[in-house]
Amino acid sequence: MPKMNMLQAINNALDIAMAADDKVICFGEDVGIFGGVFRATSHLQEKYGRARCFNTPLVEQGIIGFANGLAAQGSTPVAEIQFADYIFPAFDQIVNESAKFRYRSGDLFNVGGLTIRTPYGGGISGGLYHSQSPEAYFAHTPGLKIAVPRNPHQAKGLLLAAIRDPNPVLFFEPKRLYRASTGEVPEEDYQLPLGQAEIVKEGGDITLLAWGAQMEMVEKAAELAEKEGVSCEIIDLRTIVPWDIDTVVDSVLKTGRLVVTHEAPLTGGFAGEIAATIQERCFLYLESPIARVTGLDTPFPLTLEKEYMPDHLKVFEAIKQSMAF
Amino acid sequence: MPKMNMLQAINNALDIAMAADDKVICFGEDVGIFGGVFRATSHLQEKYGRARCFNTPLVEQGIIGFANGLAAQGSTPVAEIQFADYIFPAFDQIVNESAKFRYRSGDLFNVGGLTIRTPYGGGISGGLYHSQSPEAYFAHTPGLKIAVPRNPHQAKGLLLAAIRDPNPVLFFEPKRLYRASTGEVPEEDYQLPLGQAEIVKEGGDITLLAWGAQMEMVEKAAELAEKEGVSCEIIDLRTIVPWDIDTVVDSVLKTGRLVVTHEAPLTGGFAGEIAATIQERCFLYLESPIARVTGLDTPFPLTLEKEYMPDHLKVFEAIKQSMAF
């Protein structure tokens, strides 16, 4: 199997999707000849022509509005938003339109072909506007699916699934890992299922739950904890909506403890949803409060980014606290 | 004390704020001579002139962009978004701009004068786009405050506080109650504190928590429950951000049970945040899982609105289940 970094895996997935289906069309700011500011769409214009891979004007609400229309027409648009921080001008088109298109029309029309790719998250000295993790804003919106890969293998498999899923999917790419994360990626066309979490490591004492770039923090924290004799079960949620409640519930019924972590601020973050659901479903089995390790309730900082980040040490401390409860 | 409905109370608060301070300026779609589609700004243009109360063009992102600039300049804009369902085109200006203005400039500049008023919620046969309760989208955004009144007295006191608070405040008005809710409202200028919940009724067996229009459901449900001998403590959160954790914690430490209800869909709704926080802080005191009674994870329906709504019967059932746990 070839080794790829995450960008290569994404590029490869797009390439495969475009080769397999003429209806797949990629566009966004600087996506054309330049291949996107991160080069995720490199060479696609060369290969598939300007009609199927192109630059748009600089207008996110237009990009998604256009993509909605194109999807309604029967095409399979894969729109790139250059940074997740810049997805908000398109919020109305996503939340009021993409998400509600099928429902409001009684399934006469739908934008199921739509995929929105966008790099999210911190760790690149990006400050307020190149670091946000906005998944929770969209998770409150029935009608959307949301997937986040943690490594190149997932990136390819989940992105291909997202493109082919008959519902609009937001695909958040952990940009910190674009080049940092490498691994073996099958050459062929494959999909990973949306809506299914992955048990990355089994363990008996405590469940650690995350997605995307935070998985690295969780794995490092688990290493530290294992050294202290704590057996950790690690789950990668992979899909935020619909999220795999059963897998998490089963794990917590077994371990009795749960730590959830994400980069986004605490208040209103998706860890809250998870904690609320799990405390309800595992009430009698919980041995300690469900812990959330998250960003602070502030905008994303710059100089003190390291302090802000919910890193492995903070996750480790949460594990210890949970065990000691 | 005069009796007012909620619209009159809001109109009265705006009138008082404009009379007291030349810097207060009200605008939005149809807000001028017409007084807004719900008439919340009636007569303000007559009284204070077109420069201080006016129609804007039909562009929510412009209304809030303009309001941000006006607030940064030192004025006190009170912008109306005609329906909360139409606030999303302004999402970027609110979430990336209003919320982060002070932080990113190191407090050189701020838009603390800004207040955004908007009618929210169901119960008026409004379907998908005249019924949404989007508070949770904003609750995940550090830098914003969010207040929701449940009756005319609160509407006036909280709105005056919002206008004068040195931070941007979103003021969600339960439009179902605009004319339906009436009560005595002091004539004079007064403010109710942001960030403080109100214990509406003390009780010992279970805590019921809501805000805005849902308070009515909670009160009705409590009546049913009391008949069955359950003593309910009812809390009106009033402010979603920053929310009054202490008051809720104190109550749950006492009762050991909590039901939270809102109209918005379950997943990612603010009840999740509350449940996550309370299970952590009251872990050893909880006698049953924290229950959430909310809208379904669907867009807001029309014909089957009654079925969708988290009404008093559903709250009542949740109370019974919690008691029986």
Next chain:
Amino acid sequence: MTTTTTAPVVHSLAFMNGDEFRIPVFKLLKRDGTPYKHAKLPELDKDKALRIYRAMLFTRVLDERMLAAQRQGRLSFYMQCTGEEATIIGSAAALDDEDMIMAQYREQGALAYRGFGVDEFMDQLFGNERDHGKGRQMPVHYGSKDLHYMTISSPLATQIPQATGYAYGQKLSGLGHCTLTVFGEGAASEGDFHAALNMASVHQVPVIFLCRNNGYAISTPAHEQFSADGIAPRAFGYHMKVVRVDGNDILAVYQATREARCWAVENNRPVLIEAMTYRLAAHSSSDDPSGYRSKKEEEAWRDKDPVLRMRLWLEQQGWWAEEDEKREQDTLRREVLEAMKRAEKRPPPPLESLVTDVYDQVPPLLAEQLDRLKEHIRKYPDAYPRGARGLKEDTQGSGGGEHA
């Protein structure tokens, strides 16, 4: 790439503002239905002319009846097309019937022209189990896949960039279709308008942007909406073809749209049409215009009635007469009333429709929510008569009177 424009160079400073030129208004018919001198009317055979006129009449009758029904409390909400029938139906008639129409909400005339049945209208208005939209949206939010009419969405202007994208797909599919998107002069203030027109121009798509400049956005008059002479001059900012027509002159609208369509489809290029018209009725059944405009102004526009103008022209062709009018009106009124009665009686959509179509399949959590809801309704069937219907074997009678 260079930013040097083809513009001339000057060494003394002069500002422009658009007063340097005017975009004229294209008219063909006078109010009395006769053509202006030198006006060359479009070719329109009798069948097509009558198809157009019948759609106009139907729309007028529908609007009258349904507003009345709303006033009687039989319907929760309604919006009239009244005064704008020529703009709507004239443009729809100029299209191929398979071209996509993406409209705002006041364009029922286009649907009527395409052949949307009176029962289809009523089922949507009453949100019953036969509504294509499954009773999920407010009245007038029609949609028809068969008739290539996109389901209406309340958030204004969102359909405009969608039309650009839809037309891009049409261009790629190469079948020679285009998209017509219709919006008010108020909606044209939204950011989505700018996005849509710019992208259409850059990406070269066959879309017709039809702005109904009817003078008001609810209470806001056009002069508080923008400062320019209408919407048309905006086209210059996108180097887009533009034409302005008398929106109450159906032949002018028809001709302008036909030429726009030809050009758009042949060249894969967008066109902007501004139709100058007037919203004769209130904004919606919830609105009362007396608070923001004068009866006199309304009267002046009533004199320019587009339906009457078309009728007069038809009479001059010898294609229509007093008796036809009477018969047609009677028939339409009866059909509308009968259909309304049928629609009112039809039961609401089944409880399951609350959770279907959120996704292509109902996800587990939502299925669970439905189950819990059913259980709850079984406990309190009287509190949820509509929801309880399908849960018991014996349904609860008609359900007709339940609509608020």
Next chain:
Amino acid sequence: MTTTTTAPVVHSLAFMNGDEFRIPVFKLLKRDGTPYKHAKLPELDKDKALRIYRAMLFTRVLDERMLAAQRQGRLSFYMQCTGEEATIIGSAAALDDEDMIMAQYREQGALAYRGFGVDEFMDQLFGNERDHGKGRQMPVHYGSKDLHYMTISSPLATQIPQATGYAYGQKLSGLGHCTLTVFGEGAASEGDFHAALNMASVHQVPVIFLCRNNGYAISTPAHEQFSADGIAPRAFGYHMKVVRVDGNDILAVYQATREARCWAVENNRPVLIEAMTYRLAAHSSSDDPSGYRSKKEEEAWRDKDPVLRMRLWLEQQGWWAEEDEKREQDTLRREVLEAMKRAEKRPPPPLESLVTDVYDQVPPLLAEQLDRLKEHIRKYPDAYPRGARGLKEDTQGSGGGEHA
């Protein structure tokens, strides 16, 4: 209200598209610094001319040095103004120093002209404890309340409607100030642009919209950004005064902005200026333009260098000479380097700055979060050297080399 326009009526159909007229480009100076024949230069005394030129030189030197610093890994990120100094500084110089400037990110020249100190620049670039922005934003996101320069915000175009609102406040306060907002031709595609210009025109505010049309938005050339001849024709859609200038000709920019300002402030009306220029450098230190444009094109624009043109003109006035240039350049280089060394050594902002300014006061939950963070850092001080600094009595030395 009526929608009848003042437009003429026509009975035959003709589309327009904006080719009917051209918006010329206003120029005063040739490349060699001499005025065009018949060009009437603005009055500019020696002091002001030198203030302008020094700001241009400073900006050039700052850009060169900081890009080099970025290449050496001393700075995380940088954006150059190079090639656009005339547009930025010429417009700033035409304002009253108390007018508000709301810029995009590439306008450090305006700050330099207003007197932002070299240490202030450096403290922001290095996000140290003296940065006015408290180390929260990426390099080049300057702001100065004293100099009426709004802190830069990365989301594009958001400042444009804000400028409209700011100017509305200025109009109400009646002190005769206006707002200048600067943005790229790329940012002008955003919905916020449309909102801003339309509202400015309707609400009649003294705002100058200055578009730097520099040919590119990152890799996207202007012809993939819009189809019209530049941004200027959009003004007609808002009935807004507009002028187009050679953005590399500082006297032309100065004169156009001065007249625009006079008119805006006296009449409370907006003006649009389109400055035709070129981004000579890469988009940012993260970009490599060789992937999307030719060296030849860049060279052609290098020949139109705005700083050189100004220098040649100054020399012709006898106000500047070779020695002045050398001395000034040396001084500036030294000042920049020294300031950089100082800024690098300054410690980061205190840990508390993570939570202040989210609100006017730190709310209880956030205070709790800070307390927990402190506790955590006390446990692992080596893992958080910056955060740990303030927590111990003895701080950890310079912190200088830590910047990624």
